[in-house]
Amino acid sequence: METIRVGSDYSIKIPSRFRSGLKAGQEVVVSQDEKGRLILTPIEQVRKVLKESFGMWAGRTDIPQDGVDYMDEIRKGNRLNDLGLRVNEAD
Numbered sequence: 001m002e003t004i005r006v007g008s009d010y011s012i013k014i015p016s017r018f019r020s021g022l023k024a025g026q027e028v029v030v031s032q033d034e035k036g037r038l039i040l041t042p043i044e045q046v047r048k049v050l051k052e053s054f055g056m057w058a059g060r061t062d063i064p065q066d067g068v069d070y071m072d073e074i075r076k077g078n079r080l081n082d083l084g085l086r087v088n089e090a091d
Contacts (some may be wrong), residue, residue: 002015016023022028027043 002017004012004015006012018083020040022040028040029043029046031039031041
């Protein structure tokens with residue numbers, strides 16, 4: 001752990017031992033955990049994780065391609081169908 005000072009323009013100088021995963025000018029996501037610690041995550045790391053899961057649902061014909069329709073379907077479930085009732089879309 002190192003102590004650094006936040007500049008008047010809210011900038012900080014990242015200590016050299018923490019620079020290996022960063023480049024000057026690189027974009028990072030800044031978040032804060034429940035203990036108040038600031039976490040810097042390079043955008044490339046976020047994109048890498050998203051890319052790994054991208055397309056995992058592609059080609060599935062059993063789910064709607066529109067995310068809103070899909071969530072509506074999930075929320076509705078089959079409860080009414082199981083009871084032999086119909087959904088009244090006017091409600």
